[in-house]
Amino acid sequence: MGMDQIPVKDVTPRSKSGGESVETYDLYAKREHIYVKYYKGLFKNLRTAAGFMMLAMFFGFSWLQWDGRQAVLFDLPNRQFHVFGTTFWPQDFMLLSWLLIILAFLLFFVTVFAGRLWCGYACPQFVWTWFFIWAERITEGDRNKRMKLDKAPWSREKFLRKTAKHALWLVIAIATSIAFVGYFSPIRELVPNVFAWNLGPWETWWLGFFAVATYGNAGWLREQVCIYMCPYARFQSVMFDQDTLVISYDEKRGEHRGSRKKGSDYKAQGLGDCIDCGNCVHVCPVGIDIRDGLQYECVACGACIDACDDIMDRMNYPRGLIRYTTEHALEGNRTKLFRPRLIGYFAVLMVMIIAFGYTLVSRVPLEVDVLRDRGQLFTRTPDGLIENSYTLKLANKEQRDHRYRITVTGLDGIQMVTASEVPVSAGDLIDVPVRLQINPKWLSRPNYEIHFRVEALDGEGISLETESRFIGPTSGL
Template sequence: MSDPARIRVVPKSQLQEESNDLYVARQKLHVRSIKGVFANWRWALVWLTQILYYGLPWLTWNDRQAFLFHLTERKFYIFGWVFWPQDVFYLAILLIISAYALFFFTAIAGRLWCGYACPQTVYTEIFMWIEEKIEGDHTKRRKLEAAPMDARKFGLRAAKYSVWTLFSLWTGFTLVAYFTPVDELLQSARTFGFGPWEIFWILFYAGFTYLFAGVLREQVCKYMCPYARFQSVMFDPDTLVVTYDEERGEPRGSRRKGVEPRSIGLGSCIDCNICVQVCPTGIDIRQGLQYECIGCGACIDGCDEVMDKMGYPRGLIRYSTDNAVRQRWGRKEIVMHVLRPRTLIYGGILVLIMMGTIWSLATRSDLRVDVIRDRATLAREVSGGLIENVYQLRIMNMQEVSRPVVVRVSGLDGIRLDGPQQFEIKPATTESLTVQVQVPPEAATPGSHEIYFDVGVPGDPGVTVREHTTFLLPR
């Protein structure tokens, strides 16, 4: 048994206090809106990404939806291109390009994706804009948060949550419109006759849009996003990041406008905390680079605005590199070190892969042919003493117009097709054709011999597909 003298009784209040030290309770951020160069860039990316996202399903091409991943038909329409399940190769290439682009841009300028184009950032900006328009600026929102519930607070919150909900539902509807034709979705919306998977994905995506952009916000970037954890692997001292010039800014302190900082023993930072108030993740960049920083540049805009009012040079907080800040490099030295072997290799590989992909798409054949031997009848003798093999041709027309195709066969003396040689293939379909190939018995020795099917479009010699198979001559 344990020695009673060694047992220490801990009061419940003390136990709770000690356990609370293990984590920090979340304090809701009321981010101050800011104007400036980087704020304009963020909103430009918001407009660009959302015009593309919400607009693409409504574009038409060849009397059908221009951008549609039609799962029922197992076809992906991207403007004039039609992709089939056999084209999964291009999906792999797209993922490789995305990975190298992430490595390239992160090595050059840190979390550019997070700060300007990530859906979490984009939708959080939109939700905060809606919140500001309904509840007011950051000071009014903070007061409203602390105020007791009354009719005014209830009305403002109800209006905000309603707009958030409608926006989220429209976002979910748009997502499904990429996989189900938007005309069908609109018809279903009029009667609320969505299919089970359609209603699931509309509500699922709408719910997570509302949760991530309206409720969790910076918590997603700080605790849920894996990129924040492994970004340091791709950073080095020559990566452009948001930096605070500690040598110029410290020691900080308040002073009157126009006072020369060093004359009163202070740095340029007036300790106004605007850089903290505008930060979407609530960090203080003056404490150095932190994994929570998404590199959005909001603190740069806020600090530059203060520097302008104080009559000080801009750039106390700026995009720079660790080496540049420590060694006081100019712009030329920064550019030379940003374009270092690591980034040049990433960029070179990225360009080569993209050029190869573009070439592959540009030279992509409009026809595909698969030859399948009829295994029920390997070889048989027909009238005239000819030996016949039967094949099934699966011809894929990758254009959205009907096309005539001519089938020819070669490889053995006297080889010919028995029956029609020209067929009409419907637009954007795969058709199976059964053809009989006949050969004189004296054309070759008994056994297996390689032959070729040439499938082409009459009058267009550039569209011809050759596939090989075997012809069996019995003993």
Template sequence: MKDRIPTQDITDAAQKKAAALRAAKGRKIEKQQDSADLYQKRKHIYVRKAIGFFTNLRTTLNWVLLLAYFSVSWLQWDGKQAVFFDLPNRQFHVFGYTFFPHDFMLLSWILIICAFLLFFMTVFAGRVWCGYACPQSVWTFLYIWAERVTEGSRNKRMSLDRSEMTGEKVRKKAAKHALWIFFALATAFAFVGYFSPVRELGPRILAWDLGPWEMWWLFFFTTATYINAGWMREQVCIYMCPYARFQSVMFDRDTLVVSYDAERGENRGRRKKGVDYKADGLGDCIDCGVCVQVCPVGIDIRDGLQYECITCAACIDGCDEMMDKMGYDRGLVRYTTENELEGKKTHILRPRLIGYFTALMAMVIALMIAISDRIPLELEVLRDRNQLYRMDTAGNIENSYIIKIANMDQKNHDYRLSVDGIQGLELIGSTEVSVNAGEVINLPVRISIHQSSMNVPSADITITVKSTDGSEQELSKESRFISAVQR
């Protein structure tokens, strides 16, 4: 009879490794159960400053986005505000283009493109939008920076909050909240500056010469920014943002996510640098907790993939920093896929990702064509329904129309009116008209024809508006001409 291999032959290190992996899974389940309580009191998160490639990348991108938000409204284009949404006049000026409400189809296309871009990025690399470009994250990191500047490092902030109220504590807290309020006011000012002339907004605020809507949005955005970025922070991402809830639908086993390599890291344990920790059954994780301390949402990436994670990669930089100090290889926490962690092959190019990219490129090309072919001119022809036609003493038949011309450009233009469709048609009055930039005019016109040239009760005619200043704008509309001829 063959001898059975006794369980005692399994090494102690392997037993500890298996037990550690089971413990990691248990902590993950416990963490998920704890996070299900929506009514637990919020614990303030003291975010430690991370140093590394991903932190530098995110910080640079954040400052670029903030600079763009605060400065674009101040740019000039042909002597006018480059980006200005003129709601009272229903005109939207964007770098030389003027859009009107009926152009909102283009806005729909832009929103659909943004949605597909978000889907594509989520399938490819998880919640990178949340970690690197979401306004909530950008302003949260700005407020954390203000916290660090006024109150000091993470340990100093924790000690400050635990200490008794002193003059030093009041001074630091006041400086922090002053910076928070300043950023909130600046955010509100910049936002309103896209809807009200930004160069006039400051003097009007000082003169207390604001409309009710301007005052409301200044108050609302100041309050919302101060509360969301200063006080709520990760609560917005965890409980208010719907993206965190449906993102898992778009994930697959080849999606790049920030993950902890439990096979390499367990068993966790503190140790001295240079000792043979593997002989004691320990993994590379030294259980320093830095990955938790640098996380802006306060999760432990070692508990596995969690919906709270915004993929900012601060834990990667924090862990790499500690690995460097211990002399271990980097990558214990890294961007990876579930398949890679399980030793399987990762497929970057896959049908769903290719499908999103193809649809995205098709919509971008379609939008570019639509904008390039767009004529910044609108023409509408309305018949006078109070009088079908009029006969004069010379035997001419006249029809009256209201021609609506909208110059959707940011430059003044001269136009010429013409009509065709029936031999002998004539426009009565001036056929030349000037329309200022962004102006809409209603032009009453009469069209006449001698009754000898009209042998049908009605006929289609075409009214054309063509620019005469070299801008090569031309637009035509069809209408009906009614006569006195009876069948």
């Protein structure tokens, strides 16, 4: 690891064997349930606002209407992907690739600058995990009540509380699956069909799959998805450096830990500001102790900061014992905001965003492919003219009908003997046979580059040009 990277501490328990320290890895250890304590604070409010916005977008976008259709609909059977006023086709999948690359670089940029903010505030896994934790708290109580309830023998109260929790989890999971499938099957038709149980096999399978996946991931697996299944947790530490903004415990200020009375001269007792209350651990959704140092399990949600600041306020100590900071700042050095790697990510990100935006703005809602008749290079008509045959595939990518004119350039004397104007319905893909003829006197060589131009006749400025070849006889034939 380079000297400019933050050391990520390994807190794996070690056992003694023959007087030597031996690392132990129990790959089949039973998961210990994490009881997250309820708390309040600034970062919780920020995370709640971000989570609410994501939930509102996820559950709400599929219900929006645009020009008489669903605003966001991925119509797989018709190979049309509607995103508000724009319709994308399979031929536009290169745009999707570029979008994913842009999002990847955005993630890299944010990680170098401020750590795992995506995980803590916007990752769907944790947005739904906090949603399920909320359902758990309102049905079974806060942390201590849930721990006591799990240890207690089965009773009527325990049965009712557990049933209420799982029922609420199932409602959230089913609503999530319906909302997700609603982006692929019109949701205004899907919801009535769900309640009438009038579903096809495709819809039934995916509704069941995403309901089970949501229930399992957010209800049972939770932090296990982030720790063991998500690759981001494994490589994010490589992207950190000593100027990356991460959640850290100020060891110089906090040690030595220990309980004390409020207002006592704890400095004289050799104690630091940490009263060792354990609240920073109790509120952590992944169950780590941030006082052990930076760990790859940390999702930078800020829960430990809120919990610690609350204790600091109660003890009349200054806030910030646990805070967002950098390794350099903790050591008393100056944090370097502008550094080569961060500037590089930002520059590449801006170039890609500008190029992607220009491509979207200049995108022509028309697709033209030209296929030559490969059965024969050319034919000679009874009038002695040389003829080539083509098939033009025209795709109208807009959601309204157009009439297009087809013209050919690039070779003097060439004529189109088939219809030059064709109507194409909204969202349709049609095959247009085209025959071109020319007098042999215009041909001085056997191969010419020609250009087909297709333009809309309704004044929309929609036009596209593509090239092909015109084949004739050899000279002297």
